[in-house]
Every structure is written in structure tokens, then in C-alpha cells.
Amino acid sequence: MIFIEALRSGWQAILANRLRSILTTLGIMIGVAAVIILVAFGQGASNSVTSSIQSLGSNLLYVTPENPNRDGEIVNPSVQELTVDDAIALNDPVRAPDIAGAAPERRTAVTCTSEDRSHSTQIVGTWPSFFSINNSPVSAGAYFSNADELSARRITVIGSTVAESLFPESDPLGRQIACNGVPFTVVGVQAEKGGAFANPDDVVIAPLSAVENSITGYGEVSAISVQASSSETTDEAEEQAIAILDERHGTTEGTRDFEVFNQASLLDTANTALGIFTALLGAVGAISLLVGGIGITNIMLVSVTERTREIGIRKAIGASRRFILLQFLLEATVLSLFGATAGLGLALLVAQVEIAGISPSVVPVSVVGAYVISVAIGLFFGSYPAKRAASLRPIEALRHE
């Protein structure tokens, strides 16, 4: 009862000073909007990194050659590079039960041309299993097959960026492209993967044998992509891959001439880093919320001073301390709640916009949190002015002009 009456009195005071109320609300609005938007951007960035890592295949291991350097000195001068035989060894279902497949990759930079266009990209010579290992479906056409690999046919599956660049207005399927002068027939277009790192769509994929034959020559491979049987077994698959390669290369932990990247652990690391990033952004927003809260204290103090006489009248006709306290507290709380609502509206609006390639994702917890905090701010920053109002002595307050 007293609560509703105090709320009504506070509301009348807010309406009586519209401009001031709006300005106060503005402070909280900006603070709340800042918290929600910044956290949403943090989350958006996190989502985009996560999805780009996942688009590479979350159960993917990536083996690359690595010279074991210790203080600039090459420990093992007779470094063996990764070879196609290494990839074959990794496909051993007995020794590597948690490895679903492994495909060697030979990458090199090439310039590919269509009839009237040219595009600098990277060619990947690999096995057909590359597509399933790397979670890369085709959006049009087909993959090449083991038979194509055996016969070194010059056919290719091109990434979507390459397709757009070389064949902006026509269907690339069945067309010829020349990479470093070597003709390839396009049989498929890889589905767009997207990602925040190096563009995985800017690539030309062809049978390893064809690439070795006509462009790179034979020898070591650039990398071997390995697929674990599931995302839960990536750690086991990693251990098995290391054991097999150590044995083949005659290396141990200190002299290892290759490195295994684990997407799952990369994802964990990225998520941890982005979590910190998001928390930092939230903290920046929280500071502006704090400033908004101080604004409320300021305005409420002005309001108490300005309304000293009114408070005196109210007390003279029987308002209790409790009522005055409640009225001012509620006034501050209502102001900050309005600010929070306006801020939420603003944040939702801004969150529609994509900035720097990141589409913000509003986190429900930040919305609820911003509301709870703004009520707390109303209560906290309103309490000092409210206490001052409540403890005014009626005779002195009435004498106040």
C-alpha cells in the first residue's frame, strides 16, 4: 500500500521535471546500451571465430613439418619432411584406431586464368578423402575420385572465391582453367566455408598426382590433414599420429620434425581468449553504467535541495521518514529502469548492424544483468539523496525558500 503510494508520488515528481528526468535516464540508457552492445560484440566475435574454427572441422588434426630449433641451432640436421608415405601410414586402422582418415596436402601459390580473367590463389594437391576430412562439401558438381587420383587427371574442385573471381557470371562446371599454364577442368565448386582467418574459399583443389606431375614435382608434402573418428577422440588420435610419425622419422619429443595442431584445443584456447575479451568489453560498459549511476545521485541531490520545502510540507502533514525515503528511492529506481529499457531498445537496434564483419549476438544474461544492475544502481545511488530527504527536519525544510 505505502509502496504503491510512494511509487505514485515518485512518478509525479518524475513527470513534474520531464527534461531533467530524461537527461538522467540518458546516462543509464547509454550505460546499459554500452554493456549489452559491447558484450554482444564480444559474443559475436567469439561466435564468428568458433564457427570459422568449426568450419575447418572440429575433429581435425593438422600435421605440418617443423624444424626443431633450439636457440636458433638446428638440433637435427637430417630433417625428414612429411611424405605421402607418412599419410599412408596414418591411415592404418590397426595402429591408429581413432584416426578416420588422413590426406596429404601439397600447397603452392599459383595464378589461375579463365578465358578472360586471372586470379592468384593456392592450389592444393590432395587425395579425394581431403573433402570428408576437412568437412568440405561441394555446392555444385562432384568431387574427384580415387580413379582420378590414380590416373592423375587434370580436374579440379574450386573454392567459391575462385569461382566468383574467374566465372562471375557463368557456371564454372565443365569449364577449363589454367593454373600456372597447366589446364584443369572444373568438376565441382566447394561450398562456401567462410571464416575469420585465411580465406578457406580462396583455393583450387586437384588430385595430388596431377599437381605433382604438372606443377610442383614430387617430394615432401606441405601438410597432412587427419580426421579423428569423433570430436571426443581428437586427443587419442593426436597421440596415435605422433607415435606413428615418431617411429617413422626416428624422432622423440625434443627432436620432432613435425607438429600436430589440434582444432579442439585451438577452439578451447580461442574461447578462453575471447571470454576474457568479452569480459573486458563488458567492464568498459560497466564503467559507463557507473557514471550513469553517479548522474542519478547528482540529479537526485539537486532534486532534494530543490524540493526541500515540498518535503517539509509533506512531513508537516504527516509523511513518515520511511515514506519519503521510499518515494525518493523509487523515483531513482524508476528512472534507472526507464534508462535500462531505453538502453535495451537502443542496444537491440545497434545489434542489428554488422560492424567490422562481426554480427553482434545479444546475450540474454547481459540483458537480465543490465536490468538487475540498473535497479541496484537506482537503489544504491538513490539511497544517499533519499536518506538526506528523509532526515530533513520539517521546521527547517518549511523555512527553506
Added chain:
Amino acid sequence: MHDITKVYGQGEAEVRAVDGISLTVEPGEYVAIMGASGSGKSTVMNIIGALDVATSGTYKIDGVDIGDLDDDALSLVRNRRIGFIFQAFNLIPRMSAAVNVELPLMYRGVRRSERRRRALDALAKVGLADRSHHQPNELSGGQQQRVAVARALAMEPSLMLADEPTGNLDSRSTADVLDLLDEIHAEGKTIVIITHEDDVAERAGRVVTLRDGKVESDVLAAAR
């Protein structure tokens, strides 16, 4: 009111604003308290109105000793027993006349519909039924003071306490407000009016004159 003393300051700076005043106002009386400025009448009014407590002595209203009540209890006493009419009207700006009149009832916890009814009754009684939606700054001084009277009336107090109620009014409005007080007195209400104007005091049934914080004279009108 028995042997009331109010002391401001301490030691050498000590000022006895009220020095041993004893006064009894019976229900239904109309008492004027007079005195020059500095005679202690404001202090007496504050004590009677439970806005302030005496340094020593006892003050009872309806038999309740309010000498050692805390702030909130004093608020309650003012809310239940005392209807104020101030020299400066003291209506709350930007609130309609009706809401102003309702306010003390709100603090008392009277239901909304009930207090609206009582506020309109009180406004009708002071002849401002048609002004209930006007804000104080849309009303003349006399009308504002009548709203203040309505506010005091709606409280149905034990005591109506008027502090120089006509100090800010022209002679016509003064007459209006004083006539209103006469009417209210005629209905059996207890009124204490603080004034320094003789013609205002003339209307009261009893005139108490203060000087230097003491009662100088206490005369019933019939004896004059």
C-alpha cells in the same frame, strides 16, 4: 501544555525562546496566540504543531504525551491530530488542489476512492468544488489558502493550527478565510491561530498574548 521551555544554543549563547509557558486549550475552543516578533510565538506554534519538541516541560495532545516521541511518531501525531494552515499556504506545486487535499489522507493509508470523496467534500465546503483540478499556481492566494484549509479539514484533526493564515492575503481574501474559520469553529472544531493582527485575534474566543517567551495575558473574549 505544562511549563514548556525551549532553549536554543548552549552556554553563553543560550537563548530561551520559550520560558515556562503553561497553556490548556479545551476541545471546541478558538484561541488566538498573539505577540510581537521575538515573543516566542513561532516556537510555541512549532511545539503545538508537533513539528518540534520542547527542551523541558510536558505537552499532551488528546492526553498523549508527545515529549519523547521520535521523528516518525511525531509525523504520525501531525498526520492524525493536527491540521496545519500556514502563512505561505504550503501547497505542493504541480499537484492539483484535490491531490493536495488528499495527501495527508494518503499518508494515513486511506483508500483512494475514499480520500478522493473526502477531498472533494472538503473542497466543496471551502467553496472550491469547481477548482479541484487546478494546480496551486492557477489559483489566487485566497483560493490557495482555502485549499489549505480544505486540506486541514479533510484530515478531521483534533486541532486546527493556523500560523498567520492571512499574512499573505488581501483584505477580501482575509475576510473569506476568517469567515471560513468561524464556520469551522461553529461546527465544534478546535482552532489555534497565531497572529499579530488584532482584528484577526478579535474573532477568537480567547486571546493569549506572549512576551519574551512568557504568557503576558490570557483573556476570554467575553471578558473584553
